Amino acid sequence: MLAIGTLSRRTGTKVQTIRYYEEIGLMNEAGRTAGGQRRYFEKDLDRLAFIRHSRQLGFSLDSIRELLDLSDNPSQSCAEADSIARRQLHQVEQRIKRLQALKRELKRMVAECDGDSVAECKVLEVLRDHSECLTEHDQIGA
């Protein structure tokens, strides 16, 4: 029987975050001691590790919910899990592309700034000037 702090330490998850995952139904409701403290089994730790690993890979909580459902019903086709992963991969690739464009522009900014007064500061100038922007009205995603 593991206390919440043990799960926290072993997965690098804040205690509140674990309780939050329970609240939103991502973790099962934990058993309780007579005094009301949560107690976990190894399988709960595995589930939490799965969630955290998926979060690190950038999956949304909703996607993780889908993946956990799939993994709870292991007789279905794997195609759905694969498509979630592919979608995710696509998003990551798009994000990288955008960030690389940003990086180029930021480099241009700091390269041109020679540290004199703001009046001729290239950083501010570049930010004012939208014309060299590649991704005109794109969002920079979270």
Added chain:
Amino acid sequence: MLAIGTLSRRTGTKVQTIRYYEEIGLMNEAGRTAGGQRRYFEKDLDRLAFIRHSRQLGFSLDSIRELLDLSDNPSQSCAEADSIARRQLHQVEQRIKRLQALKRELKRMVAECDGDSVAECKVLEVLRDHSECLTEHDQIGA
């Protein structure tokens, strides 16, 4: 005199977002018509474009606030604007690195999945397995 919808269209910003920027003090309080509708000048449009462009470059609203302050007081040294930009560049580079690690892992996942049943689905297996993870307890930043 420009209506809020015109600013919205010309900068690709939602109307509510413009009002939100006013609320948090990023945009100046707009003048009003007798009936209470906001009216803007070209300089307000420029300021909004500056904000949006900076957002697209990944600057936080706080950083943008600093940059706008600098740009409002053009006699100071440019060093500060430069340092904000450099900080931002550094963050962008870090983000790219992390995303590239994620991309590799996602590719591995989808490459190994051969579309059979969930029982032998590599996607779920990889998510369960934390050991090949490069960035053990790292956050995936927003």
Added chain:
DNA sequence: GCTTGAACCTCTATCTGCTGTAGCTTGTAT
């Protein structure tokens, strides 16, 4: 001058994914 309807207004709630605090209770080691 009047009517229409798109565009505006305020206010409040919601989203994602947590994190932090206050104030109290429980569990465990000595």
Added chain:
DNA sequence: ATACAAGCTACAGCAGATAGAGGTTCAAGC
């Protein structure tokens, strides 16, 4: 028996918007 770390609930708050309800104003056409 006592100390105190670790647990509990409940609620507020963060960024950065976005959505909707319900009402008002502006401007163009007739």
